[in-house]
Amino acid sequence: MKSKEMMGMKKMRFLFEVLVPALLTGMLASMAEGRTHYYDFVLKETNFTRLCSTKSMTTVNDSFPGPVIRIHRGDLVYVNVHNQDDFGVTIHWHGVKQTRNPWSDGPDHITQCRIQPGTNFTYKVIFGEDQEGTLWWHAHSDWTRATVHGAIVILPTQGTTYPFPKPDGEHLLVLASWFAGDFNEEYEEYLSNQTGTSFDDIAFTINGEPGDLVACGGETTHRWLVDYGKTYLLRIVNVVVNSELFFAISEHNLTIVGTDGTYTKPRVTSYIMIAPGQTMDVLITTNQSLGHYYMAARQFVTFDPSITGFNNMTATAILQYRGNYPPPDVPSFPINLPLFHDLDSGLGFLSLLRSLATPEHPVNVPLNITTRMFVTASINKVNYTFEGTEVSHFAASLNNITFMDPTSSILLAYYRHTSGVYTTDFPDYPPSYYNFTGDTYPPPMSVLATKVKVLNYNESVEIVVQWTNLLGQGADHPLHLHGYTFYVVGMGRGNFNNETDPKGYNLVDPPERNTITVPKNGWVALRFLANNPGTYECFLRDHFQGCRNLFINHSQFFFTGVWLWHCHFDRHLIWGMDTAFIVKNGETPETSILPPPAYMPSCAVQSLIRLEDFQDSVELFNEINVN
Numbered sequence: 014m015k016s017k018e019m020m021g022m023k024k025m026r027f028l029f030e031v032l033v034p035a036l037l038t039g040m041l042a043s044m045a046e047g048r049t050h051y052y053d054f055v056l057k058e059t060n061f062t063r064l065c066s067t068k069s070m071t072t073v074n075d076s077f078p079g080p081v082i083r084i085h086r087g088d089l090v091y092v093n094v095h096n097q098d099d100f101g102v103t104i105h106w107h108g109v110k111q112t113r114n115p116w117s118d119g120p121d122h123i124t125q126c127r128i129q130p131g132t133n134f135t136y137k138v139i140f141g142e143d144q145e146g147t148l149w150w151h152a153h154s155d156w157t158r159a160t161v162h163g164a165i166v167i168l169p170t171q172g173t174t175y176p177f178p179k180p181d182g183e184h185l186l187v188l189a190s191w192f193a194g195d196f197n198e199e200y201e202e203y204l205s206n207q208t209g210t211s212f213d214d215i216a217f218t219i220n221g222e223p224g225d226l227v228a229c230g231g232e233t234t235h236r237w238l239v240d241y242g243k244t245y246l247l248r249i250v251n252v253v254v255n256s257e258l259f260f261a262i263s264e265h266n267l268t269i270v271g272t273d274g275t276y277t278k279p280r281v282t283s284y285i286m287i288a289p290g291q292t293m294d295v296l297i298t299t300n301q302s303l304g305h306y307y308m309a310a311r312q313f314v315t316f317d318p319s320i321t322g323f324n325n326m327t328a329t330a331i332l333q334y335r336g337n338y339p340p341p342d343v344p345s346f347p348i349n350l351p352l353f354h355d356l357d358s359g360l361g362f363l364s365l366l367r368s369l370a371t372p373e374h375p376v377n378v379p380l381n382i383t384t385r386m387f388v389t390a391s392i393n394k395v396n397y398t399f400e401g402t403e404v405s406h407f408a409a410s411l412n413n414i415t416f417m418d419p420t421s422s423i424l425l426a427y428y429r430h431t432s433g434v435y436t437t438d439f440p441d442y443p444p445s446y447y448n449f450t451g452d453t454y455p456p457p458m459s460v461l462a463t464k465v466k467v468l469n470y471n472e473s474v475e476i477v478v479q480w481t482n483l484l485g486q487g488a489d490h491p492l493h494l495h496g497y498t499f500y501v502v503g504m505g506r507g508n509f510n511n512e513t514d515p516k517g518y519n520l521v522d523p524p525e526r527n528t529i530t531v532p533k534n535g536w537v538a539l540r541f542l543a544n545n546p547g548t549y550e551c552f553l554r555d556h557f558q559g560c561r562n563l564f565i566n567h568s569q570f571f572f573t574g575v576w577l578w579h580c581h582f583d584r585h586l587i588w589g590m591d592t593a594f595i596v597k598n599g600e601t602p603e604t605s606i607l608p609p610p611a612y613m614p615s616c617a618v619q620s621l622i623r624l625e626d627f628q629d630s631v632e633l634f635n636e637i638n639v640n
């Protein structure tokens with residue numbers, strides 16, 4: 014009897030200690046093992062006709078917007094980019110965490126050099142295990158992203174479902190910019206314009222079409238056919254170059270259920286405000302009279318319109334019910350779409366959002382902060398000498414550092430032990446404190462430099478970003494962090510108060526984003542855990558022990574990866590509103606950067622760049638000054 018009991022216990026032990034864990038491991042492994050998808054992106058010039066004229070522009074696979082990457086959570090994607098255009102280009106997978114893999118992140122001068130004309134480069138796109146919803150991809154060199162972009166749809170893992178009733182259908186809307194005439198010429202004119210007032214998006218488009226309200230737009234206006242009495246999941250992406258947008262659908266509420274590849278608590282609204290770089294997943298119930306309803310996108314203008322012009326053309330598409338009914342002469346227009354300068358509607362919308370925060374979709378807000386930064390985001394000026402003349406130029410800055418792109422990629426510079434490419438002294442605080450949101454403060458000049466911030470693995474980071482009104486030129490700044498999502502724990506108007514404002518932080522269910530607007534006349538507080546190493550030093554070694562030894566002996570070399578942080582208004586980006594985070598490796602192979610791919614585009618050959626941008630000019634001027 015005793016031995017039988019022992020046998021029984023042994024069986025139970027075998028069951029619980031060996032078999033069940035093995036089964037669980039197998040189940041988890043099969044859940045984790047997604048499919049692998051392969052895409053070919055051919056980049057070349059194609060003719061498109063909008064606003065009554067035809068022009069040639071760069072697109073991927075001849076489409077505007079570009080192809081959709083459609084996968085399930087946990088899948089892996091390879092994209093082979095064939096550059097058949099005549100300038101160098103890189104592609105960024107916006108919002109994709111690229112876990113341990115900054116090699117495929119894409120920003121020009123930061124993690125790679127450009128894919129040369131006539132060559133190709135394969136990106137390995139690694140999604141975070143928790144990423145589900147809508148993201149997107151775009152060119153990350155010059156302003157090529159104006160026409161080189163597309164959506165990424167991440168469906169629930171097979172066998173799982175949405176955290177809301179399964180929609181009857183879904184639809185994708187890409188909100189973009191249209192530049193009339195020759196994009197290069199307009200861009201150059203903008204860069205050479207010392208006041209920065211003349212250039213902006215000429216029109217906005219919805220799925221490539223500006224819609225009925227612009228000249229020559231009507232015949233090709235995008236139409237979305239729906240059935241009465243259904244619920245649809247609408248995925249919205251703002252890929253616009255320089256503008257935030259309001260969006261609404263006539264007589265239909267929007268229920269927000271996700272942003273930036275994460276789920277949110279459902280929020281019903283009559284409009285959304287969406288910044289460049291952001292995505293939004295919303296549910297629509299088609300319960301109105303059979304008819305045609307405008308979906309409309311209008312610029313949200315936060316700069317001073319008396320100084321900087323803006324685009325007053327509203328892009329439209331049509332939500333059209335199927336059925337037998339006399340079509341209306343004109344679709345109805347969304348009366349709830351806020352007006353251009355409605356700052357209250359812009360900021361008010363941001364405070365709506367909350368993370369889902371369920372066991373299936375948990376939040377992990379860092380509570381014990383180990384690195385604090387207070388960063389001012391400003392439009393100010395830099396002085397430099399050009400051909401013996403002192404020149405003053407508009408610039409943008411973070412903590413008064415106007416970031417200069419290095420000539421090599423920072424990641425590869427470290428790989429090659431190239432010194433002098435960047436420094437690691439990006440300041441945690443601004444050089445001076447003043448009434449940041451005041452109107453009259455004289456602008457402190459910014460400093461041109463390539464300064465980055467180094468973080469230890471698993472550092473708990475809080476960054477408060479303070480908007481400033483230097484020069485009276487401030488607008489919202491949609492700041493995007495590569496390689497991570499962050500929690501938006503606080504946001505407010507005026508100057509940040511470090512005693513009272515943290516008391517109002519939401520540490521329970523703050524929204525999780527990869528791009529957040531620093532509001533005009535206000536501030537925003539972000540938190541994230543630095544657990545995505547962008548660092549790798551010893552990839553020439555065969556095994557990790559070699560790395561550890563190298564780390565112990567040469568710890569000063571042990572950070573090479575880079576996650577860019579920048580304003581997603583491209584005009585502020587080229588003016589220098591960016592920096593980068595270097596995140597060191599953890600102590601195990603699983604918390605360390607992946608080896609680089611066998612081939613990276615060369616930095617030795619200087620790319621044929623599309624345009625000489627402001628930063629290149631400044632570098633040139635500096636060289637002239639130094640020599």
Ligand SMILES: [Cu+2]
Binds near residue numbers: 489491582
């Ligand atoms: Cu900005």
